[in-house]
Amino acid sequence: xxxxxxxxxxxxxxxxxxxxxxxxREEWERKLRDVKIxxxxxxxxxxxxxxTEGYVEAADKFRIESGTExxxxxxxxxxxxxxxxxxxxxxxxxxxxxxxxxxxxxxxTNPQLYFHLQQQRLIELIRVGKVEEALxxxxxxxxxxGEENQCFLDELERTVALLxxxxxxxxxxxxxxxxxxxxxxxSEVNAAxxxxxxxxxxxxxxxxxxMLIWAQNQLDEKAVYPHITDLVKxxxxxxxx
Numbered sequence: 001x002x003x004x005x006x007x008x009x010x011x012x013x014x015x016x017x018x019x020x021x022x023x024x025r026e027e028w029e030r031k032l033r034d035v036k037i038x039x040x041x042x043x044x045x046x047x048x049x050x051x052t053e054g055y056v057e058a059a060d061k062f063r064i065e066s067g068t069e070x071x072x073x074x075x076x077x078x079x080x081x082x083x084x085x086x087x088x089x090x091x092x093x094x095x096x097x098x099x100x101x102x103x104x105x106x107x108x109t110n111p112q113l114y115f116h117l118q119q120q121r122l123i124e125l126i127r128v129g130k131v132e133e134a135l136x137x138x139x140x141x142x143x144x145x146g147e148e149n150q151c152f153l154d155e156l157e158r159t160v161a162l163l164x165x166x167x168x169x170x171x172x173x174x175x176x177x178x179x180x181x182x183x184x185x186x187s188e189v190n191a192a193x194x195x196x197x198x199x200x201x202x203x204x205x206x207x208x209x210x211m212l213i214w215a216q217n218q219l220d221e222k223a224v225y226p227h228i229t230d231l232v233k234x235x236x237x238x239x240x241x
Contacts, residue, residue: 023225025238043068045204052194052203054081072197076102080193087186088179092121099189103196113192115145115152119159120185123176126162134163 023031043066050059051070056077059070079102086095096117099106107114118141125134138160146153158173165171175181191201209231216227226236 020221021223022239023223025226025236028226028236040068045208048200049203049205051077052200054084054190056081072199076197080190083193084186084190087117087120087189088182090120090124090127090182092117092124092185095189099193102193106192106196110192111145111149112152113188115142115149115155116185116188118142118145119155120182122159123162123181126159126168127177131163135160 047059047062047068047070050062051072054077056074060074063069083095083098086098122134122138122142125137138156142156146156159176161173162168162171162176168174169177194201219225224239226239228234229237
């Protein structure tokens, strides 16, 4: 192939790459206005977020103001948030008792959740320096479950390894003592309770935002158009032409 032919192909590729359809801000806003979304659907989306995230007072006020009924009893939100708060504060035993009061089958049918709660109890014992009690608890409560599941065993070994370090917060497994670990366990419990109540484990709103980002990335390959860059304010950014 001659250099001339190669240059023509390269030029064609460049032309194809830059021949995206350009949509002006005015045209894009007009298209957005043409999309009709029912207020009822928006209200349901808001209520779904409030219920799933546990904002019981806000959900009750929104129910009164908008006339949107939640799909679960709002009283159960208070109980669920009490469980979540107990885990986040490190009182895992109280959280387990509260879960069993809500529905004993939740832990009976979810061995992974039960293990993670017991693992969190072990972490809390290590956090306050109860070494002997932690070792005894690990041997009696967690080791038997680790023998049945390799993943559990790996997590148990990482947790027990904290005892080998004097400065546990700065050791290789110190992240287990971070607040984020409590939040992770609390979120897992929250999701399990929601599932037992035939409710979505996660609110729909974040999923829609992720879908928006994905759709914009797909459209980037075909057009130049105003982007929503600030998801909080939903402001449009003029296309770079």
